[in-house]
Amino acid sequence: MKNLSHLELWFITGSQHLYGKEALQQVARNAKKIARALDKSTYIPIKIIHKPTLTQPAEVSELMTAANANANCIGLIAWMHTFSPAKMWIHGLKILNKPLVHLHTQLNRDIPWETIDMDYMNLHQSAHGGREFGFINTRMRLNRKVVVGHWKEDSVHQQLDTWARAALGWQEMQQIKVARLGDNMRAVAVTEGDKVAAQIQLGMSVNGFEMGNLVEKVEAVSAKKVKQLVKEYEANYQLMKVLKARGEKRQSLLDAAKIELGMRQFLKEGGFTAYTNTFENLYGLKQLPGIASQRLMADGYGFGAEGDWKTAALVRAMKVMATGLEGGNSFMEDYTYHFDPDRRSVLGAHMLEICPSIASGTIRCEVHPLGIGGKEDPVRLVFTAGEGPALNAALIDLGNRFRLLVNTVEAIEPDPLPNLPVASVLWKPHPNLSIGAAAWILAGGAHHTCFSQNLRVEHLEDFAEMAGIELVVIDEHTELRSFKQDLRNNEIYYHLFKQGF
Ligand code: MN
Numbered sequence: 001m002k003n004l005s006h007l008e009l010w011f012i013t014g015s016q017h018l019y020g021k022e023a024l025q026q027v028a029r030n031a032k033k034i035a036r037a038l039d040k041s042t043y044i045p046i047k048i049i050h051k052p053t054l055t056q057p058a059e060v061s062e063l064m065t066a067a068n069a070n071a072n073c074i075g076l077i078a079w080m081h082t083f084s085p086a087k088m089w090i091h092g093l094k095i096l097n098k099p100l101v102h103l104h105t106q107l108n109r110d111i112p113w114e115t116i117d118m119d120y121m122n123l124h125q126s127a128h129g130g131r132e133f134g135f136i137n138t139r140m141r142l143n144r145k146v147v148v149g150h151w152k153e154d155s156v157h158q159q160l161d162t163w164a165r166a167a168l169g170w171q172e173m174q175q176i177k178v179a180r181l182g183d184n185m186r187a188v189a190v191t192e193g194d195k196v197a198a199q200i201q202l203g204m205s206v207n208g209f210e211m212g213n214l215v216e217k218v219e220a221v222s223a224k225k226v227k228q229l230v231k232e233y234e235a236n237y238q239l240m241k242v243l244k245a246r247g248e249k250r251q252s253l254l255d256a257a258k259i260e261l262g263m264r265q266f267l268k269e270g271g272f273t274a275y276t277n278t279f280e281n282l283y284g285l286k287q288l289p290g291i292a293s294q295r296l297m298a299d300g301y302g303f304g305a306e307g308d309w310k311t312a313a314l315v316r317a318m319k320v321m322a323t324g325l326e327g328g329n330s331f332m333e334d335y336t337y338h339f340d341p342d343r344r345s346v347l348g349a350h351m352l353e354i355c356p357s358i359a360s361g362t363i364r365c366e367v368h369p370l371g372i373g374g375k376e377d378p379v380r381l382v383f384t385a386g387e388g389p390a391l392n393a394a395l396i397d398l399g400n401r402f403r404l405l406v407n408t409v410e411a412i413e414p415d416p417l418p419n420l421p422v423a424s425v426l427w428k429p430h431p432n433l434s435i436g437a438a439a440w441i442l443a444g445g446a447h448h449t450c451f452s453q454n455l456r457v458e459h460l461e462d463f464a465e466m467a468g469i470e471l472v473v474i475d476e477h478t479e480l481r482s483f484k485q486d487l488r489n490n491e492i493y494y495h496l497f498k499q500g501f
Contacts, residue, residue: 002300002323007046007171009164010067011035011077013053014084014133019122026123027081028053030107034079034151043154043161045324046074046168054084060092067098075099075167077160080129081107082122086136093140099167099466100144101160102137104130109150141497143465165455166462169321172273173467174203176302176313179272182211182281184307190446191308193397198310201402202467204274206309215284217269218262229257233291237365237381249377252287252367256379259285260292267301274302274312279351279373288373290352290380291365293331294423297355303331304448305353310395310402311448318393318450321463327453328357330385332392334447337433338426344433345412345426348392348451352380354423358453360386368421385425385453387411392429392449393460401494404464405445406457407436407474425451430476439474439483470494 013031015024035050054060067073075098093100106126137144145163149156184191195206230253233239242249267275275296279288297303302316311331318329331354336347348354351370356363364382387410394405407429414426429436457473464471470490474483 002320004045004168004323005047006072007168008070008073009044009046009048009075009077009167010063010073011038011048011050011079012063013051014078014080014089014129015053015082016055016084016088019082023082023122024053024055030123031079031081034105034107037151038077038157038160041157041161043157044164045161046164048077053081054088057088057091060089061095064092064096067096073098074171075101075164077101077103078133079103079105080126080133082125083129083132086132089133089136090140093137093142099163099170100137100142101163102130102133102144102146103151103156103160104146104148105151105156109152143468145462145465159458162456162458163462165321165323166459166466168323169317169459169463170466172320173313173317176204176274176316177270177272178204178206178302178309178312179267179270179275180206180208180307180309181214181275181277182307183208183278185278185280188306190396191304191306191310191448193310195309197397198313198402201469202313204313206313211281211283211285214262214266217266218259218285221258221261221265225261226254226257229261230254233257233365237363240364240366243365243367243379249367252377252379253365255286255376256289256291259287259289260295263289263292263296267296273300274304274309274316276304276307276309276312278306279370279375282373282375285375287376287378288352288370290378293353294356294381297330297353298328298357303353303355305331305333305350306448308446308448310397311446311450314393314395315450317463318452318455321459322452322454325454328355328359329450329452329455330355330358332425332449332451334392334449335424339433343412343428345428346409346433346437347414347424347426349420349422349424352378352422354425356381356383356423358385358425358451359383359423366421380421381423382421383423384414384417385411385423387413388453390427390451390453391455391457391460392451394446394449396444396446398444402469403443403472404460404469405440405443405472405474406460407440407445408457408476409436411453430474431478435478435480436474438480439478442480442484443472443474443487
C-alpha cells in the first residue's frame with residue numbers, strides 16, 4: 001500500500017505583537033510542544049511540522065503560498081494561541097488551496113484556580129482567539145473542520161486522525177488516473193457522468209483505452225512469470241480440484257494469471273491507480289478478469305465494473321484514506337434482498353470483483369461459468385466478509401454537482417452459501433432495510449458502492465468538505481420525511497452557491 005513517510009501536515013499558530021516579545025517566545029515554545037505531541041500521536045499517520053508563529057498578514061500569505069506549492073504538504077492545522085486579529089488572515093485564507101483544520105485548544109487543561117492572573121489569561125485565550133478565526137472562515141464561506149478539546153486528549157487525536165486521512169484521500173483523489181477499458185456497459189445510466197466536471201471538481205482524470213492496449217500486455221507475459229504467480233495462488237488460496245495441477249480446468253488458472261500480470265503491466269506503465277472494464281467489451285481477452293481485479297484491489301487499486309469510473313476512483317481514494325487500518329475496502333454491489341422480518345438484510349456481491357481485503361476465513365479459488373459476456377469461465381476468489389460495523393459509499397453525478405452518498409450498515413453472518421460462486425457480504429442497512437433502501441433510492445444512489453470496514457462517516461464528511469461536494473448520510477437517525485426535505489434543501493443550496501460547473 002501507499003508509503004506516507006514523505007507527506008506532511010503543517011502546524012501553524014496565530015498570534016500578534018500586542019503582547020510583547022516575551023509572550024511571543026512563549027507562544028512559539030507552546031506551539032512546538034503541541035505540534036511535537038501530535039506528531040508523536042499513535043493515531044495520525046502523517047508527520048506534523050511546526051511552523052513559525054504568524055503575526056502579520058504578509059507572513060500568513062507567504063506561508064499559505066508555500067503550503068500550496070509544496071506537493072508533500074497535504075493540509076494545515078491552525079491553532080490560535082492568542083487573539084490573532086483575523087483581517088490578517090483574509091488574503092492567506094483566500095489563496096489557500098489545501099485542507100484546513102482549526103484546532104481549538106489551549107496549553108493548560110485546567111484553570112489554575114489559586115494562581116490564575118492576567119498573564120496566564122493572555123497565554124490561554126484561544127477561547128476567544130479561536131472565535132475570531134472562526135468568524136473570518138465562516139464570513140469567507142470556507143470549509144474546514146473544527147476540533148475542540150485539550151491537545152492531550154485521545155478524542156482530539158482521533159478527530160485529527162480522521163481529518164488527516166480525509167486529507168490524504170483528497171490529495172490522492174486529485175491525482176488519480178483512471179483507465180477506462182472498453183467504455184461503459186451499454187445503456188446503463190448511473191455509471192456514466194461528466195468526466196470533465198469530475199476533473200474540474202475532484203482532480204481525477206478518466207481516459208478510455210481499447211481492450212487491444214491491454215491484450216498486447218497480456219500476450220507479452222512470459223510462461224515463467226505465469227508459473228510463479230500460479231504458485232502464489234496455490235500458496236494463498238484453497239484451489240478447487242479442477243484448478244490444481246493436472247486438473248481439467250488448470251488452463252483457466254494459467255490464463256487468469258496471465259491476465260493479472262498483463263493488467264499489472266498495463267496499469268504500471270500508464271501510471272494508473274484505478275481502472276474499469278466491462279464484460280461486454282472483452283475482445284481479445286479469454287475471460288473477464290476476476291481474480292486479477294480482486295488481487296489488484298487488494299493491492300490498493302481502485303476498481304469499478306461496467307465502466308464505473310466514479311466508483312473506481314472512490315474505491316482508490318478510500319483505500320488510501322484507510323492506509324494502515326485494520327479491515328478493508330471493496331468495490332461492492334447491492335445484489336439480493338433477504339426480506340425475512342427477523343433479519344431484513346442485503347446480500348452484497350458482484351459477478352466476480354470483490355476485494356479480499358474484506359474477507360474473513362478461508363479464501364477459495366474457483367472457476368465457474370459466467371452467464372453473460374460470452375467468454376470462457378473466469379477464475380475468481382470466493383469468500384464471505386466478516387461481521388461488524390461498515391458503510392457503503394457511492395459517488396453519483398446529478399448533472400449540476402456530485403453527491404457522495406453514505407449508508408452505515410452492520411455486516412452480519414450469512415447462512416452457508418454452498419452454491420454461490422462469488423464472494424459476498426451480508427449486511428443490515430441503517431436505520432433498517434425499508435428506510436435505508438428507500439432513502440438511498442430517493443437520493444439517486446448507485447447500485448455500485450465502495451464497501452468499507454474501516455472508514456467512518458466522519459472520514460467521508462471531512463473528505464466531501466475538502467472536495468466541495470455534497471454529502472448525504474443515511475444512518476440510524478434517518479427518517480424519510482426530513483430526509484426528503486434535506487434533499488430539497490440541498491438542491492437549493494447547490495444552486496445558490498453554484499458549486500460545480
Ligand atoms: Mn455491476
